[in-house]
Structure formats: structure tokens, C-alpha cells
Amino acid sequence: MGDPRVPVKSPLVPVVWALGSAALAYLLMGETEMPVLEVGVWAILLAEASLVSLPASSGNRLSLAFAVSGALPFVLVSVDGTVDLAAAGAASAMGLLGTWMFRTLRSDPAEEVMAAVLRHGFGVAAYLVVFTGTVSLADSLSIPAGNVDWVRLTAFAVAASLWFLIETSLWASMVYGRNRLSRRYLWLLAAKDWAVVLSLLTTGALFGFAWGELGFWAIVIAGIPYGFAHLSFFRSQESRRTYGQTIRALSRIPEVAGLSPKGHSDRTSGMAMEVGQDLGMTPDEVTDLQYSALMHDIGRITLNEPSILKMGFTDEDIARWGAEIVAEAPYLSHVATLVRQQHQPYRRPGEERDLELPMASKIIKATSAYDHATMELGFSPLEALEVLHRGAAYDFDPDVVQAVRRVLERRGVVPA
């Protein structure tokens, strides 16, 4: 997945934003009973933490700043025990300003930094307000004083869920702004990060609860969920990468054996993924689509047998042989079904369209045909698209053809 980027219209935007948040922080500082020094320390911690990020499976980079912000309403409390909203707000505003400065100094891409800071700003504002709101709601319901910690835990759960929703929705719409992928796809992709967000926020809450009671040991305790998250997400990212590499390497075997055109499966799979994302498939479906597109020609390794070449074969046979090979790996049984059906027409003469046929198979059929037309028959993209349009009666699903057109327009190879 690519990095999330939103286009920034003018270089003045960050400057205006920085001045705004500094002014906001100044105003909020007037309201708080906290010493400026303490608020400042939290702001610096927040900015520092934003430099430590975990790669989430969606491609969104979630940083330790989530944990620090999550702890703010626990640690910044007034004398009477209520959340010092002004102090927490000021610390967040200054912290985000620092984040923006630090990350710009680290020469992260400007628009990415802005996007991250804006998302975090909205999210943390909602989190703080809802947290405080839930606590005061419980106060007005006159809950016994002994339960104050449980009220805070509930407030944390409610506010943190809301924050997660805001973060994922904003991330999805920001990425949508750049890539024009299906919103459903992006949102589901972002929602898969729940484990990372959960562990980061738990780190914050554990720290928040423990800070007052345990002092230094709170850092050790709070480090536990973060440590797990760190280990597991870096490791699983690495494993996912090798999994993809394995499939890609194996998909190239028919190509090096001279049995299928060079780079065909790679190009087909790249385009198929974009089409699938455009059509609003779920992230898991897109992954299956990617793998089956990579392996759609694996059946061709059978083609170096003289007997088979003598007998002749159809595309149907290639699909069947490929599916038989892929089906040997139990994890890929799903992919095998998609590979098997890759050459079915979406509709046969005189019949209704085949509703059983998976979308992924239809996408592979169309994108593979497009690659064949452009790379081997020497057609221009427009001519190749024309081939797909002409085949839309039976072979290629018109919805898929439309999506292919949109992808090509976005790539800029076909006029919009």
C-alpha cells in the first residue's frame, strides 16, 4: 500500500495552522491551573512520541503519540480531580505544533506530516471532550466516590472508540482524495488496524492510571502492551512481505521457462488490484485478487511437455491446470477457485449473466486481456480498451471494463 498523501493547496496552510494552534494553546493556558512547565513537558513528550511509529497493515503509520495523547486526561487533572481540559488541550496543541516541526525537520513529506497532524488533532480533540463529558455525566448521575476509577475506564473506552472511528474515517477520506479508490475499500483497510490502535491506547491508559500511584514503574508497565505491539507488527509485516515475495517469485517460473510473456503476471496483478480497489472490494478480497492474478498463468508450466503441445490446449485448460497446482497449498484454496474461473465469460449467449462468477475472476480475465493486447499485439491503450468494450457482450463484464477505463484515466494513459 502506498503512503497516505493529501495534496496541499498552498504553502501558507501549515504556517497558518501553526500560528492558529499556538494562539489556541496560549488561550487555553490562561484557563488551566497547571504549571506551564508541566503542560510543556507533556507537549514535548507528545511531539517526541510522534517520531516513533508502528507500520500498520493499512499503510497508515500510527505513532506512539496515540499513547501519550491517550494518557493526557489521566495525568492532567485539576485539584478537584476533574480533567483539566484546558491543560490537556494546550498540551495537545503545542505537542502537535512540535510534531509538525520535528517531522518537517526530519524531512518527512510535507503533505503527509500535515495529514497526520490534522487527523491527530481532530481525533484527540474529540477524545478529550468525550472523555470529560462522560466523566461529568457520571458525576451528575451521582455515582459513589469509590467508583471514580471505573468511571474513568468507561470514559476511556467510549472516547477511545470514537477516536479510532475518527482516525480511520479521516485516513480513508484523505487517501481517497489522492487515489480515488473506493471509500469502502479504504475504510475497511483502515479498520484492520484496530489491534495497533488498541495496543497504543492501552499503553496510554495503563500509563495514565499507574502514573499517580506507581511513579517510575508506570513507564515499565505501560511499555508492556507497546512492546508486544512493536514486536508483533514489525514481525508480521516482515512475514507478509516474504509471503508476497514467495508468490511473486513462483509466479515468474513459467516466464523464465519461456512459457509465458515476461512480466505479464506482475503487470496483470498490479492493474487487477487497482481495478478491485476501484470497485470497492474488501482488503482481503484485493489480496486474494493480487495473488490469483500473479498466479493466473502458473498452469503454463505444464506447457513444456511435447505430448500436451501436440494435443493442443485451450485457455480453459491453462486455468484448470493452474488451479490444480495452486490448490495444493491449503492456504491458497480460495485463490485456486479464482484461478480456475478466470476464463469464464460473464454471460453466455441467450442466458442471464452468471451471478456465481467471482468478481476477481472477471477482473483477471479483463486485465490479462488488456495486457496481452498492449504488450503482445502492440495495441495502444485506447485500442486495447476498445477490445475490452467490444468483448463486453459476453467475455468482459461491463462494470469491470468501466473500472479499467477509470484506472487508465487515473494513470493518465487514456484521455478522461
Next chain:
Amino acid sequence: MHGAKRRKIQIGGVYALLGVVVLAALILLQKFPPLTLWLAFATAFAFLEWRSVEVNDRMLMSPTVMVALTAAVAFGPDTAALGVATMAALGAFSADDFRHRRWFQPIANFGQMVVTAGVSVYILEWFLKQAPKPETGNTFWVWIAAGSAVAATVYALINYTFVTVAVRTVFEKRDLRPWSNLGQLLPSYLLMGFVGGLLGATYTVLPVVLPLVFVVFIVGYLSFASYGHLREAHEATLRGFIKALEAKDLYTRGHTERVAFFAQLVGEEMGFNGTRLERLRWAALIHDVGKLAVPRDLIRKKGKLTEVEYEELQVHAHVVEEILAEVEFLRPMVEIASSHHSHYDGGGYGGVGHNHGEQPSPEACILAVADAFDAMTSTRSYRMALSQDYAFSELRRNSGSQFDPEVVEALVRALARTTERYGSPHLASEEEARRLAEGSQVISHG
């Protein structure tokens, strides 16, 4: 087979008896912890125990020890050992064992886990009683940390001893992969135990963090599960393509699996363990993948290949190996696999990065012997399977030149121990085997 069953009954009986004794002693000595708290921890413990994933040696961690020690500190002295031991007793009966109608594992595990949990937590209780009040700050935390570290060490030691004794007596295996090395095991147990103790202590100071503690368990579990699942996926993908290779060529069917088995036997015999053994096995599994891109008539050609054909075969194999080497985790295995045709004395055909006159790695030598042994003791298109004794004498005749003598002897020793015999019982000459194969060809064609 009968002996194994008798030994299973003995070990299972002794372990279960020990478990019952420990449990009875704890029931007499201690009170039961608060039921809801016990239920919550018992659920987490059973969940982690039942869904334990096989993790590679490099990352040996058991999240259950964390849950056990968190629960122990949370229950507090005079209830902890009984509480955790009963949790462990419950955790031993996994649904998986019942589904597979295994009776030995649950019974042995019951005894083993009750003793492990009971004894280690009983030691932890001593620390809990010595520890000052939480208000003292650092002193309290240092006592907890020390106690849980000691308890985790005891937990690992007892657990290791019980499992090793059981596996050695029942399955007569000297090397037991995930458990092969206590040195690798201990640090992770220490860390997890330490973490568990601290979480439990946080609960005693701040009961409100209990839900967060369970979130930590979930995140911990996810951290193990993701790793285990993807590792299985790697192996499944590899296997799928090995089967693809075999589908192309009937005569290699089962060949890779058998070579992997022999390679592993020899590796264990030569004292490999952990990652190194696993790497050897995977290298054996992919050692023939190069053939995927080779024309079938070349693979199945009867008799010797011409010089040109041999060149062609190597070029194809080479290209596939280079592709596989692009997969990071396969690179060391591809290196082993691609040099399995090179000779011990430095001659023969070398693979990627092989120089003539260089002695191949021990792994490549093992693979060469395993490959040659299986080639001789299995039926090929051009000759019938030869006998095991013939294969041994052939290997010995060429040891020192083509094969590593140490590896050849290790194979002979390892196979003598399994008492299994490979190859045909009597065929002891190459010529006869070829003639028989041609004979059968004539019959099948006629």
C-alpha cells in the same frame, strides 16, 4: 508399538499421580481465590494454552506463563498456588486433544502443568509474603520483579524437565525441536514471567486496570498468533509448489519429502537444532524446484544425459534458483539446495556462488547424501530400487571424494536406530536393477 503404549501408560500414570498429589496438598493448605477473578484468569489461560502456536526457535515465548504469574500475584498469598494450579489443570484438557482422541497428552499435561504451576507459584508466594506494602514504592516492585523472575525460571525448568522426560521415554527421541535448547527457552520465560508479575502487582494496587490487563493478553496473543500463522503459510506455499513439481514428473513424487526426512535425520544425528535444522529441512524440500522450468523429457530421460542436455538442465535450474533467492527468507536455503550436486572434495557441479575446489557447507553435504541415498533406494524410470545395504556401500565407497564421510556414517547410524529399511530387500547391483526396469517396460508396452 506395544512398548510405546506401555511407556505412555507409565509416564501418564506417574505424571497424573504427581499432579493429583500436588493438587490435594494445595487444597489442604490453601483457600480458593475469589471465583469471578479466578474464572476470568482461567478463561484467558485456557484460551492461550489451547490455541498455542508453534513458534520457531528464535522466538520462543509462552504467553501462558505471563497469565499464570499475573493471576498468581493478583490472587495473593495463601490462595495463589491453588488458584493457578486449578487453572493449569483445566488448561491441560484441550478440545483439540479430544477431537483427535488423544488420551496421553491431556493426562500427562494435567500432571505436568499442575506440578509446574503449583510449585513455581508456591515459591512466588514466599516473595509476596516478604514483600513490603505497595506504598513503599520501589522496594515493593523490586520484590515482585525478583519473585516473578525466580518463579518463571522454576516454571521453565520444571516444565522442560517433565516434557523432555516424557518425550524421551515415550517417543524415544533425543532431540525435540521447539524444546531442544533450554538456553534459548529461559530468557523468554524470564521476560514473560517478569511482565506477568508486574501486571499482577499493578492490579493489586489499582484494581481498575483489570480490563486493560486482559487487553494486554489479547495483544500478546495476537503477537504470537500472527507469527505462527504466517510461518505455517510459508511452509504450505512451499509444499504446494513442490507438489506442482511432482505433478509434472511422477518419478519425483515423494522424493522431496523423503529427502527432507533423511536430511532431518542426519541433521539431528549431527547435533543440529533449532533454526539450523529447520533451514536444512526446508532446503531439502526445495532442492529440486529448479526442475520446474526444465522440459519434462529431460527430467525423465532414460540413461545418461548428453553433455548439452546436462548444460541445459543446469541453466534452467539456475534461473529458478536465482528467482527463489529473491525471496529473502529462502536465500540461505537456496544456497544449500543449489550446491547439493557439488562434491565433498570440491569437484562436481556447484550452484550459485560455488567455486571449484571449495568444500561445500555441511548442510549441502547432508543434502547430497540424502539425495543420493533416496535416488538409490527408490524406483526410477530407468531402474528398480536398490537395497539399503547396497546404497550404504555405494555411499561409503564414494565417501571422502563425493560425500562427506561424517555425514555418511551419521546416516547409517540414524537409520540403524529407526529400524526401518528402505529400498528393495535384495537388489544389490546396478545392472540387475536396470535390466529389471527395462523388462517391466517391455511387459507394460507389450
